[in-house]
Amino acid sequence: MSRPYRIDTHQHIIPPGYARWVRKKGIQSGGVDLPPWSERSALKFMDKHGVQTGILSLPTPGVHFGDPAEARQQAREVNEFTAEVVASRPERFGFFATLTLPDVEGALAEARYALDTLHADGIVLLANYDGRYLGDPVFEPLLQFLDHRGAVVFVHPGDLPAPAVPGIPAFAADFLLDTTRAALSLVLSGAIETYSGIKFILAHAGGFVPFIAYRILLAMLSNRDQALSALAALTDENRSVLRRFYYDVALSATPSALPSLLAVADPRRITYGTDFPFVPSPAVDFLTAQYENYPLASSLRDAIDRGNAEVLFQRLRGSSG
Structure with a gap:
């Protein structure tokens, strides 16, 4: 790719003051x-990997x-x-604002300030807060x-509300389960339907959501006849609740x-992501090659790289090239 083009919806910022505090x-x-993070290193990374705009978010914790x-x-x-x-650099960066959950009152105040005064492009939420997932009534x-x-709303995983397993880093598997639990919480609580105006982006291709899609539908149902009917509807674009989520492909654009x-x-709800700066550059090189060599229709690749994100962030429309 000759010039930066992609919109990266999964790119992190680590302010120096925050890093010192943590x-x-x-x-x-x-x-x-x-x-470490700096604006200069982020831009260098983006130029190398064809990213025109990175939507920045604070990572876990x-x-x-x-x-x-x-x-x-x-x-x-x-x-x-x-x-x-x-x-x-508004053409190179956007951001998801950080909130104060589980402090809901503080989160509401910060969300208003971030959206109205700072003109944030959206909000980042962790999948769980003190063991409460996003479909919990408290939220x-x-x-x-x-x-x-x-x-x-970008849903990013965090630590599971369970002891860590020695020798297994949380990002390797726990993060994926955490995102999956958040999606299940939103689905089973009815929040994904009740709050249909929210555009939820699930990190890392939704964790295990695609792989266990049929199990999720079964969990929604109370009897065998309903289960069979719902399973038959899984491929129906208009009826699958899982198609209401957006999914980024950070660390997941692989065969x-x-x-x-x-x-x-929904192919219109898949966005590009890198997880910079947490993924080492050689790993990003490898994963980018896997993605670029994967057989996708050019229209779908363009949609993932940019078009689908332009629908979410309309200020970026027409700013490529």
């Missing part, structure tokens, strides 16, 4: 230390570690720092607000993962 607390991100006042302060500082990065006031605003994703997702 390291001082001795907290890791998915079992690994926070990698977020900002809430038990002190609501501290979380509100950190969320505001992270969002204002990120908004400044975006304002200096309904926030979902109502985001539904009313027609917000784009092993793409077939399941393409069998379940």
